[in-house]
Amino acid sequence: MALKYPQWQKPLAEAILESNPQHLREKVQRAEEAIVRRIEELAFDPRNEHERRVLRDALSILRDVREDRLGSLEEKGQ
Numbered sequence: 001m002a003l004k005y006p007q008w009q010k011p012l013a014e015a016i017l018e019s020n021p022q023h024l025r026e027k028v029q030r031a032e033e034a035i036v037r038r039i040e041e042l043a044f045d046p047r048n049e050h051e052r053r054v055l056r057d058a059l060s061i062l063r064d065v066r067e068d069r070l071g072s073l074e075e076k077g078q
Contacts, residue, residue, distance in 0.1 A: 005051060008034040012058050015065060025070055032062055 003009040011031040018024045035058050042048050042055075 005038070005054070008038045008055070008058065012062070015062065021069070024065075028062055028066055028070065032059070035059055035062070 003013075008031070011027065011034045015024070015027040015031040018027045035055055039052070039055050042052055
């Protein structure tokens, strides 16, 4: 499957698909950094509304991954 925005969609997919809790935190962080970097690149560009919208959705997905999958680990002190 070809990604439309691979510079941030690839790290996002890697974070979502990560099953090893020891690697999940790092992959979530890497995906968040890629997404924020892209948001900053688009900040003053009036075009690309679609990408800005899916970037916001991606951050929401990562927030859910962090809460659902990392939250339980953080509560256990891991």
